[in-house]
Amino acid sequence: MAENVVKRLNQDFIRCTICKEIYKEPKMLPCLHSFCLHCLKQWVTNHKSQPLACPTCGCTVDLPSKDVHSLPQNFFLISLIARSEEVKRLSTRHKDQNCNICRNEGTTFCLDCKVHFCPDWI
Secondary structure, X not given: OHHHHHHHHHHHOOEOOOOOOEOOOEEEXXXXXXXXXXXXXXXXXXXXOOOEEOOOOOOEEOOHHHOHHHOOXXXXXXXXXXXXXHHHHXXXXXXOOEOOOOOOEOOEXXXXXXXXXXXXXX
8 A cells, every 4th residue: 555655656756857766855946846956957057058948848947157056945845755765664664474364475564554464455
């Protein structure tokens, strides 16, 4: 259960569209698209024209002296990534335990009710 949610988060929400990795120091543009700080630095270096165009939607952003550090951090993404890593850590810690209902091999651990499940009970 939790593993599926984490997998969807990793695939759909917490990956930078430039580097395809989980965000590192996510910065947010005025159009609300976010990118890794490092990726934005590279983008600015490779696209020397001002104003900067958002890599996703093309919205223009004026960066004083091309300083991407001045862009706001995306604290929502930072906390979402932290929570995703916590869930992943907790769910892998409980692998290789039997299902609490039928005693078959448990493949999923519910973080809410603290019970192991096999595929028959998910």
